[in-house]
Amino acid sequence: MTGATTPPVTTPPAVGRPGRAGPPGKGGRPLALLAGIGGQNLSLLGALALVLTVFGLLDDNYLGWTNLQVIAEAATITGLLAVVQTVVIICGGLDISVGSQAGLASVVSAMAFTSAGSNALAGTAAAVGVGVLVGIVNGLVIVHGRVNATIATLAGLAAYKGVAQLLSDGRAQGYVLGDPVFVFLGRGRIAGLPVMVWILILVALAVHVLLTCTDLGRNLYAIGGNDTAARLAGIAINKYLVAVYALIGAVAALAGILLTARTGSGQPVSGSEGLELKAITAAALGGCALKGGRGGVVGTLLAVALLGALENGLTVQGVNAFWQNVAQGSLLVAAVVVQQSRSGDRAVGLPG
Known part of the structure; x- marks a missing residue:
């Protein structure tokens, strides 16, 4: 009787683990690094460098540490909303209400702070809730x-x-600058960077780890x-979507x-x-389909930095704020056009 022959064992290629772009020591590592950064991010880095250079030449103080901190602080709130907008877009959704959620949370935080006898913990907890x-x-x-979703x-x-305006009667509420917690959050510094x-x-970082x-993250x-x-x-899917929108609400409250x-x-x-x-706009510019x-x-985040640097530079140069809105809208259209050209989808109304 002839014994059964054991078939050779083959190891399947790892999914989602691309190999190096070339042998090490012969340009492979730099190419692998560039591939890891991605063409979209390299384009954003180039655009950011161009904006910083142009406005730096127009104004000697633009690239100063003080102004860079101003840019970073101004971009923080947009950055938080853009990060969670990235999550919901990745899973095929969209949230156009994040700005209103942030406004409602702002009103609730100040009113709860005042009602609780200047208690910052009560204000923040009420806003997050x-x-x-x-x-x-x-x-x-x-x-x-x-x-x-739209x-x-x-x-x-x-x-x-509307709820925020009803609660506040359309006016700013409370005064929190006398509270050390709010002062620390709004104006504090850690290692030279704003809190x-x-x-x-x-x-x-937490969202990046979650996604990657x-x-x-893989399920999203x-x-x-x-x-x-x-x-x-x-x-x-339903549980994931509800959880994602709850996450957006929490970060919008922050x-x-x-x-x-x-x-x-x-x-x-x-x-x-x-x-x-x-x-x-930041999520679309950053490569979200x-x-x-x-x-x-x-x-x-690179797109947020680009938008922040551009907005600050235009403001410093005295450009009308209306033109800033035009620039922002144009960037959004440009980002979507680039995505469409890369996807290969047939243009609407044109023959395939």
Whole structure:
């Protein structure tokens, strides 16, 4: 009797682990580093360097440490909202209400602070609680109400702004600059950097680790890439979506708290209006595919830095704020056009 022959064992290639771009020692490592950064991020770095150089030549103080801190502080709130906007876009959603959520949280934080006898903990806890609540409401409307995410959060944009104005009677509320906690959050420094910037760094790092190093993050990419396949794979899509919108609400509340700390009072509209457009623009510029399944925190942060540097430079040069809005809208359109050209999708209204 002839014995069975054991087939040779082959090792399947690792999924999602690209090899080095060339042999080490012969240019492979630099090429691998560039490949790891990505073409999108390299383009953003180049654009950021160009903006800094141009405005640095126009104004000697533009690249000074003081002005760079001003740019970073101004971009922090937008950065927080853009980071969580990245998460929801990756899983195929969108949240247009983040600016209104931040404004509502700002009002709640200041009013709760005052009502609790100048208690900063009460103010921050109330704001975060409200943020998580409105985030869950958004998620439930989208998931169980079967409402398109854009329409649901567009309704939230109007509703949450209205609630903030009703609570505050349309005026700034409270005064928190006498409280050491709010002063530390809004004006404190750690190792020479504003506390607000450190908060953005920590949140961005946590979200980056979530997306790149956990099964939860991989599932979010899977949901955005192909929700049907994700459902068949056993991913609880509805629970993920509600959790993502709750996360957005929590971080939007944090942004509102920082807005209160920075301005010294709860702001129902001023300071939060237009933040949703900035957050979406940063995420799109950073490489997020608006159809879902692609994007990352690093690219979003580079886009936030680019938008912040551009806005500050135009302000320093005395350019009308209306033109800044035009530039921001143009960048969003340009980002979407580039995404469409890379995706290879047929242009609307034109033959394939």
